[in-house]
Amino acid sequence: MRLRLTPRDTTYFDLLAALAQHLVTGASLLAELLGADKEGREKLALQLRDAEHAADDATHSIMRRLNQTFVTPFDRDDIYGLASALDDCMDSMEEAADLIVLYKVGQLPDRVSEQVQVLHRAAELTAEAMPRLRSMEHLADYWVEVNRLENQADKLHRKLIAQLFDEVTDPIELMKLKEIVEVLEDAADSFERVANMVETIALKES
Amino acid sequence: MRLRLTPRDTTYFDLLAALAQHLVTGASLLAELLGADKEGREKLALQLRDAEHAADDATHSIMRRLNQTFVTPFDRDDIYGLASALDDCMDSMEEAADLIVLYKVGQLPDRVSEQVQVLHRAAELTAEAMPRLRSMEHLADYWVEVNRLENQADKLHRKLIAQLFDEVTDPIELMKLKEIVEVLEDAADSFERVANMVETIALKES
Amino acid sequence: MRLRLTPRDTTYFDLLAALAQHLVTGASLLAELLGADKEGREKLALQLRDAEHAADDATHSIMRRLNQTFVTPFDRDDIYGLASALDDCMDSMEEAADLIVLYKVGQLPDRVSEQVQVLHRAAELTAEAMPRLRSMEHLADYWVEVNRLENQADKLHRKLIAQLFDEVTDPIELMKLKEIVEVLEDAADSFERVANMVETIALKES
Incomplete structure (x- = not known):
């Protein structure tokens, strides 16, 4: 049981x-980017950057509101933490896209697509849960x-790393692919x- | 001087x-793993994973209790921080074991054993202090x-890195060893x- | 509007x-180090370590005071966060200097000097703002x-990474330079x- 003042500010849920x-x-853009050619990848990476900026703006709106409101629907730190962690998911996805373009990597192993599919599913579930x-x-x-899903991502990740060290003999190529993976x-962890x-949060409120 | 409601919930100390x-x-398992052969290492890495799961469960018990208790023996955030940091120590040790197996590295430099001995001593002191x-x-x-000990670990670490860059000429091998080290x-830092x-915490309470 | 007890403890601003x-x-020492020869770099890295220790002591003074004071000029967590983040800036600059010496790298690309100039400007602005x-x-x-400035640093960073992967063919050299960059x-991010x-903080107080 926790003390609370009413009314709750419900806009946080929408934000x-x-x-x-x-x-x-x-996550959709990232999945598409994997299968695209050089020009396609560059275009999609820019779109992902736009999505990242939009997420950034949404995060800042939440932070700004948090700092100016006295009553929050649940613990201020929890809303802050939640917004930051959501933002971290986006940052990692955008960073992956950026590295793929920056490093000019070719065809990525199939397991990378599987990784991204797991991220996409996690994103959908998260959006439905909010x-x-x-x-x-x-x-x-x-x-x-x-x-x-995170356990699945973790197993995939370990297999991918083992695969890269087994199959990629060019150390610079290995360095690039390892970082992307x-x-x-990191996105799955977030x-x-x-x-x-x-x-x-649910535990505290129960 | 800080306000406090009695009675303190002493179970946190036990947890x-x-x-x-x-x-x-x-830390003991990790020390043993360094000297083991391939099969031994795989077995010990699994045992370390079990220990890591046990630590994870212990951490979650603490978190759950924190979220459901109003009175804590000292600042809620401090208990939370302490449990997270202890968990981080374990995560890094388990990750090191995992990488040694995953990367199929051979004999590790002696200084790696020294690093692990420092971790073992830090773990003992920590367990005695709680x-x-x-x-x-x-x-x-x-x-x-x-x-x-952390200063000692830091010096060892720097020497190890210098040694690796001096002695290991295969870049992929270097990449693997550097990451393990x-x-x-990270474990020493945690x-x-x-x-x-x-x-x-002691300062606040004094 | 936030509740506050007077008088504010103004020493925090000085600290x-x-x-x-x-x-x-x-940042000045780091800029100088880039252009120095081997012996000069070693000497300057030691001076940077001294500056890092001084910053560490300053951070600890702030933390100690925070833990022993009831009234703070603004939110306790914000002072804590500010001191930690300032300390992180220093840690990254010192780490960069340390790696340059430890890795025995030669002449660094011009853009690294530009990166450090951006850090120096950010440090000056920060010191003036406190x-x-x-x-x-x-x-x-x-x-x-x-x-x-951080946006500028970010663009520089991306160009530098692309440049390194384009120009440096020795993977071990690349590994070293990439880590320094x-x-x-990280310093710019901090x-x-x-x-x-x-x-x-300003938003909360307004």
Whole structure:
């Protein structure tokens, strides 16, 4: 049981949901980018940068509101943490796209597409879950599933790293691919961090 | 002087001590793994993963309790920070073991064993110190000694990096060894972070 | 509007200003180090280490005072965050100097000097802004300009990475240079983080 002043400021739920929606866009663009040619990749990386800026703006709106409001629907630090973690998901996805273009890498291993598909699914689940913070209902399915996805991403990641060290003999190429794969793993970690925060918030409120 | 409601919930001390005890186990397994052959390493890495899961469960118990308790023996954020930092020590040790197996590295330089010995000593000191949080007595020796160990680890780390760049001519091998050595340095940093938090807590309470 | 007890403890402003002043020293030493020969670099790296220790001591003074004071001029967590972020700026600059010496790198690309010049300018602006936290006036110019500098640093960083991958064919050399360049980018990020915190604090107080 926690003390709370009414009325709750419900706009946070909308802002968090909007922020999470940018992640779905980001993950879609990233998936598309993997299969594109050089020009396509450059164009899509720019679109991803736009999506990242939009997410950034959404995060800042949340922060600004947090700093100017006395009453928040749940713990101020939790809203702050949630917005930051969502923003981190986006940053990693955008960074991966950026590196793929900057490093001029060719065809990426199939498992990279699988990694991105996992991110896309995590983004969808996250975007669907955010509005449910309002009622705090039906959230357990979400965090259980995202944790499962993160485990899957982690196994994929380990296999990918082993594969890269087995197959890529050019050290500079290896360096590039390893970094891209690790940044995608960071994105998966951030999605898990979001889910864990939602779990914590739900626990506190129960 | 800080306001406090009684009674203090003393179970946190037991939970933190149990968590720290897993770190001692982890450091022992890691030391053993360094000297083992391929099969031995794989077996020990799995055991370390079990220890890491146990530490994870201990951390989550602490977090869950924190979120459901109103009165904590000291600042809620400090308990949270302490548990997270202890968990980080374990994560880095487990990651090092995992990389050694995943990268199929051979004999590691002697200084890596020295690094792990320092971690083992830090883990022992940490596990011994946690129960003393209850009385807040005799903690200074602990944090002074862990800071000394971290300085030692830092010097070792620098020498190791210089040695690797001097001796290892295969860039891919260098990449692997460097990453392992850096992850071990992360573990040492996390132990220092735990000690610094204990110092902060003791200061606040004095 | 936030509740506040008087009198404010104004020493924090002096301590933060002193801490930021060490960053100006650090950035100057780093700029000098880039152009120096082997012996000069070693000497300057030691001086930078001294500056880093001085910044560390300043940070600890702030933390100690925070833990023992009930009334702070603004949110305790914000002072803590500000001191930590300032300390991070220094750590990254010192780490860059350390790596340049440890890796025995030769002449660095011109753009590295440009990176360091941006850091130096950010350090100066930061040191000038800290005393203005007292009145909370004329701070917007500071954070707008540091954000602009960080954008510039970011573009420089991307160009540098592309240049390194285009021009450096020895993978071990590439590994060294890339790490140095990334640590400098970390420093720029930390300066931006300081500016964003100042913006947040000013917003809360307005």
